[in-house]
Amino acid sequence: MVEKLQSFHYALLAGFTLAVLIHAQDQSGFISIDCGLPEGSDYTDDVTGIKYTSDKNFTDTGISWNITSSRKTISDVRSFPEGNKNCYTLNPAQGKNGKYLIRARFMYGNYDCLASVPRFDLYIGANHWETISLENASSILTTEIIHAPSTDYIFVCLINKGLGVPFISALELRPLNSSLYETESPTESLVLLGRYDFGPTTNQPVRYIDDIYDRIWTPQSNPDLKILSPSITADTRDLDSSTFQAPISVMSTAVTPENADENLNFSWEIGDPNSRYYSYKYFAEVEFFDNQTREFDIYENGDLKSKAVSPSYLLTETTYTTKPFAGEKLELQIRKTQSSDLPPIINAIEIYKVKDSSRSQTLQTDADAIVQIKSTYQIKKTSWQGDPCTPEKYSWESLNCSSYVDNIPPRIISLDLSSSRLTGEISPFFADLTFLEDLNLSDNNLTGAVPDFLSRLPSLRVLNLKGNKFTGSVPAELKERSDNGSLVLSLDDLSSSSQKKNGFVIPLVVSVAATFSALIIGLAIFCSLKARRKHVVSEVETQLASKNDSFASKHWRFAYSDVIRITKNFATVLGRGGFGTVYHGRIDNIEVAVKMLSPSSAQGYKEFHAEVELLMRVHHRNLIALVGYCIEGFNMGLIYEYMPRGTLEQHLAGNKNQYFLSWEERMQIALDAAQGLEYLHNGCKPPMVHRDVEPSNILLNEKLQAKIADFGLSRVFSTESSTSISTAVAGTAGYLDPECLVVSSRLTEKSDVYSFGLVLLNIITCQPVILKSCGNTHISEWVKSRLARGDIRKIVDPRLGEIFNINSAWKAVELALASASHASSKRPTMTEVVMGLKECLAIQLGQNDYANATVINGARLDSEFAPLAR
Numbered sequence: 060m061v062e063k064l065q066s067f068h069y070a071l072l073a074g075f076t077l078a079v080l081i082h083a084q085d086q087s088g089f090i091s092i093d094c095g096l097p098e099g100s101d102y103t104d105d106v107t108g109i110k111y112t113s114d115k116n117f118t119d120t121g122i123s124w125n126i127t128s129s130r131k132t133i134s135d136v137r138s139f140p141e142g143n144k145n146c147y148t149l150n151p152a153q154g155k156n157g158k159y160l161i162r163a164r165f166m167y168g169n170y171d172c173l174a175s176v177p178r179f180d181l182y183i184g185a186n187h188w189e190t191i192s193l194e195n196a197s198s199i200l201t202t203e204i205i206h207a208p209s210t211d212y213i214f215v216c217l218i219n220k221g222l223g224v225p226f227i228s229a230l231e232l233r234p235l236n237s238s239l240y241e242t243e244s245p246t247e248s249l250v251l252l253g254r255y256d257f258g259p260t261t262n263q264p265v266r267y268i269d270d271i272y273d274r275i276w277t278p279q280s281n282p283d284l285k286i287l288s289p290s291i292t293a294d295t296r297d298l299d300s301s302t303f304q305a306p307i308s309v310m311s312t313a314v315t316p317e318n319a320d321e322n323l324n325f326s327w328e329i330g331d332p333n334s335r336y337y338s339y340k341y342f343a344e345v346e347f348f349d350n351q352t353r354e355f356d357i358y359e360n361g362d363l364k365s366k367a368v369s370p371s372y373l374l375t376e377t378t379y380t381t382k383p384f385a386g387e388k389l390e391l392q393i394r395k396t397q398s399s400d401l402p403p404i405i406n407a408i409e410i411y412k413v414k415d416s417s418r419s420q421t422l423q424t425d426a427d428a429i430v431q432i433k434s435t436y437q438i439k440k441t442s443w444q445g446d447p448c449t450p451e452k453y454s455w456e457s458l459n460c461s462s463y464v465d466n467i468p469p470r471i472i473s474l475d476l477s478s479s480r481l482t483g484e485i486s487p488f489f490a491d492l493t494f495l496e497d498l499n500l501s502d503n504n505l506t507g508a509v510p511d512f513l514s515r516l517p518s519l520r521v522l523n524l525k526g527n528k529f530t531g532s533v534p535a536e537l538k539e540r541s542d543n544g545s546l547v548l549s550l551d552d553l554s555s556s557s558q559k560k561n562g563f564v565i566p567l568v569v570s571v572a573a574t575f576s577a578l579i580i581g582l583a584i585f586c587s588l589k590a591r592r593k594h595v596v597s598e599v600e601t602q603l604a605s606k607n608d609s610f611a612s613k614h615w616r617f618a619y620s621d622v623i624r625i626t627k628n629f630a631t632v633l634g635r636g637g638f639g640t641v642y643h644g645r646i647d648n649i650e651v652a653v654k655m656l657s658p659s660s661a662q663g664y665k666e667f668h669a670e671v672e673l674l675m676r677v678h679h680r681n682l683i684a685l686v687g688y689c690i691e692g693f694n695m696g697l698i699y700e701y702m703p704r705g706t707l708e709q710h711l712a713g714n715k716n717q718y719f720l721s722w723e724e725r726m727q728i729a730l731d732a733a734q735g736l737e738y739l740h741n742g743c744k745p746p747m748v749h750r751d752v753e754p755s756n757i758l759l760n761e762k763l764q765a766k767i768a769d770f771g772l773s774r775v776f777s778t779e780s781s782t783s784i785s786t787a788v789a790g791t792a793g794y795l796d797p798e799c800l801v802v803s804s805r806l807t808e809k810s811d812v813y814s815f816g817l818v819l820l821n822i823i824t825c826q827p828v829i830l831k832s833c834g835n836t837h838i839s840e841w842v843k844s845r846l847a848r849g850d851i852r853k854i855v856d857p858r859l860g861e862i863f864n865i866n867s868a869w870k871a872v873e874l875a876l877a878s879a880s881h882a883s884s885k886r887p888t889m890t891e892v893v894m895g896l897k898e899c900l901a902i903q904l905g906q907n908d909y910a911n912a913t914v915i916n917g918a919r920l921d922s923e924f925a926p927l928a929r
Contacts, residue, residue: 086110087832088152088234089273094227095123095135104131107267114230117147120444124226126168133166133199138226139217144453145225146216146445149232152831154211156712158237160272162203163189163215164229169196177223182216184208185418185449189250191217191225201275203251205240206416209468210423214445218453233273234832237712238825238858239303242337242413243383246466249337249411252329255279256407258286258312269306276309276407284314284323287404289345289373298343301375302857305407310343310375313404323393323403327410334412335383338391341407342370342378348401355403358392359384367396370404383413421448421460422468422632424640428491429458429471435486438479447471461494467631470494477501477523485510491657493629494518501549502526509550513537515693517623523549536692617698619691625698626653634706636755636769638667643701650701651686655694667695673770677743681735683758683768702766704759707732707818711754711825722855722863723903724763725822726871730896731765732757736815737889739767740808748806752814753791753828754821793817793828793837798883809883812892816878823871825856839879842872867902870895 091111093102098115114137121137128134139145151157161183167176176196181188189202206213213232217225240249256265259278267273289295289311298310316323329336344353357365357378365378389410393403420426429447432438440456448460448469457476460469471492477499484507485500492498496518505527513522514536522537532553533541540546623629625644633641639657643650656667674685689696704710707728710720720728732752739747749756749767756769794817796810817828820838830836845853851868852861874895880886887895 085832085834087834090149090151090230090232092117092147092230093132093135094229095121095125095137097123102131107273109267109273111229114147117149117230118145118444120145120441124170126166126170128166128168133164133168133228136166136168136170136226136228138171138224139219140224142441142444143219144216144442144445144450145219146214147230148445149213149215149230150211151213151232151234153234153827155208156237156708156827158205158207158235158239159213160203160205160233160235160274161213161215162201162229162231162233162275163227164231165191165193165200165226166198166228167193167196167226170226171224175223177225179220179222179225180218182214182218182445182450183248184210184214184416184420184446186248186414186416187450188215188248188414203275204414205235205249205251205411207237207245207248210420210426214420216445216450216453218450231273235272236302236857238856240337240339240411241381243381244417246415246417248414248416250414252336252410252412253277253327254407254409256309256312257281257405258284258288258314260288260308260312265306265308269308271304274409276306281314283317285317287313287315287345290347295373298373298375301341301377303339303341303375303377305341305375305377309407310341311345313343313345313406315404316402319402320395321402322395323391323405325389325391325408327389327391328387329389329410329412330387332385332387335385336389336413337379337383337411338389339377339379339409339411340365340391340405341375342368342404343375343406344370344372344404345406346401347372351400352398353401353404354396354399356394356396358394360386360388360390375406417466418449418463419466419468420446422470422494424491424632424635425471425494428488429455429474431488432486435483435488436476436479436481438476472518473497475499476503477526479503481505483507485513487512489513490515492516497521499523500527504528506530508532509534509537509553511536511693514540518628519546521547525549525551527551529553615687617687617689617696619689619694622653622655622689622694622696622698625651629655634755638769644698646686646698650703652699652701653696654699655696667697670697670770673747677739677747679735679738679742680764681731681766682738683766699768700760702758702768703761704763706755707757707759707765707822708754710759711821719858720763722859722867723900726867726896726900726903728757728759728763728765729819729822729871730893730900732767732818733815733889733893733896735765735767736811737893740811740889746808748808748811749814750806750810751791751794752811752818753794754818755791757818796883797881807883808889809886812878812886812889813880813883815889815892816875816880816886819871819875819878823856823868823875824854825858839876842876846872846876864903864905867899870902871899874899 086109089109091109092114093111094114096111096113098113101110101112103110111132120141121139124136124138126134126136151159163181174196176193178190178192180190181202183204183206188204191200193200215230217227219225242249254274254276256276257279259280262278264278265276270276295307295311298307314323338359340357352369354367354369356363357368364380368376368378370376391408393405395403426447433443442453442456447455447458448471451463454460457474458471459473461472463469472494473496474492481500481503483505485505487510489498490512493516495516498519498521501523503526507529508531509524509529511534513519514534529551530553533550537546537548541548617625625646626642629642631643633643633652635641639655641652641654644653645651671685671688674683678684683702684700685697686700687698710718736749736752739749749770751769756767758766758768760766794814796813799806799810817838820842821828824838824842826838826841828838830838830841833841842854851865851872854872855863855868874892878886878892
């Protein structure tokens, strides 16, 4: 029987090998930079098949060099003789929602013929990554960091310490599963100290294509240990099935003591006794045997970390602790238990040092604004690279930032671009620098009108616009602030004509006509905007006045000065969206969230009115509550109850205080959100549809109670009997109802059901709606393909391990796929969805009384939880 099984496995292995080779074609999300490589010289590495590109589009400073090396990826070098901070800007596809392995490689090679190896610092964002110090000119230094960024881009910067010119040979980024390599704090990164493959068959390191994450596994041989490997006919395809997906070639060999009664002992000197470390041990049984057991305990520095580990045959198991250890060395001992027949084994290990990454980069709205300003005016300043405010010692010249306090991102508070050869109009991106106190744009060649948005910069105290070619008049609000002393304004007299008298009448007539025409157009626009604002105010006030119940008394209108006070001058940003920016605030020690309309928001007024109108007529425990609003000139804002746990999207991405949602919590959150939508569909008279159901619009309070938010796109049915609305398609890509999108523009309640079905799949799988790592596959198709294999564990978020009820998971997946049917007629109603989720939750709660399951690394392993035929 065993021989037949092994023959069957051998046949499968050939097909699996082909699948691995096909997968190797996909380097989705990889960023592979050969630093110093001339533009247009991109190539594919002969060994790994990885495609490398020039660094031309990642940095705009430095000098390219070529050195003699047998390795293509380090035969080019970029050095940075100018400036103290030079940076590469990486823009990974998943942005701040991802976790990444970032690798930098260095070989000096005496490229500058100075025979002097430099020493310099490497930073990632605002935080120190590594001090680069090579032993000699021919040595190669490789450093890796696992990092979850707080912004959509990642800055890798080389800092000149006065000990030689910094240089770099290669820079690589690889996206990781966000559930891997978790730390105690979300503001911590991990720097690799060692990644070892025990009992290798060759002396060559293992990396891509064998490792889908392109981790580099160093061969580790020991003549005193016995090497184990499986039979050539064994099926090794499950060796990469663990969450960490260690390469099959690494897991197919292990080491064990020559003497069956001995322990496995390893020791690594790892440095600073005050630093903290994590280790990840990989085990897989590679010997097939009957009536014998292999079981062992794992000790680190004398402390028992894992008890009675018994690896399964050709199945990878990774053991690690959730708490780091400290010490100058790591002493690993793997002891055979008394009940074990066979000695202990180990296949591989990774060791990482914890790196504090708590220093925040510049607030992203400020950073985005100043980068856009740099691009608009083509500003060429050596220091304008990487993050504007950090590291503090190396912030951009010509600007100052607020001090770093308690992890609050620094803000740009002053900007001096005088005599910088700026041309054209004042960029609207200046309006996003809401913390700006001092702005100097004097002595440039700026033209056009002085924009009104400058008067709405709440912190601005000094504004210097002298020495430019502005036309028109001073905006009324700007003049008022100057007159009352709240703003020091320096500006040339705009009333004097720039036209010089001459002997020609026609140019003067044309000029007067053009000026008159511009005035007429400007007046029309002003009247239109004024009427629009007046209409919004009127609508809101009418709604308020029409409310006679207690709910109306909870809402009131705030002045813009109140909003500034509530938010402490817009100090803390909670999030951003198409409407504008959301800030944290307090009203009488009660926390609130304040959403301010961005001056550049295309649909802001319409969405503002829709949201106020909706939230003033509906109230439900699973809908966000409106506290108040502000309409003052162009300053428009909504004040909501504060949801301290953030968005569902943040929790699924693992970047919100690293809180991990259990299956029970996920089902309760899904039920809460479904109940909110069900109320919109059936509890409101007339009913309404949300139109933008997605994880970022589901907020969580301190008890993880979910509430639907962001009603700016919502639409109300004209009557209670209406079943559809004719409207333009709106919402978030991937969640849009395909029937409404393709077949017709008729929006129905079933459109919300479709979007919710995809949100439920997000909750179950912890995967995005579009899986870029799988060739932009839609999540519903990804789930269906895996469901066909009949194993629910391939669908459910792998971080849950076995701690969920199989039947509850099956029910939830079936409900989600039914809701996400392309044909609306096949979708359940939200009432039916609510009933289905209550059943899922009840099934799960019925399991929680099972108390005697074995727990290893947080996962329950018991026959009760074996896969069920479905």
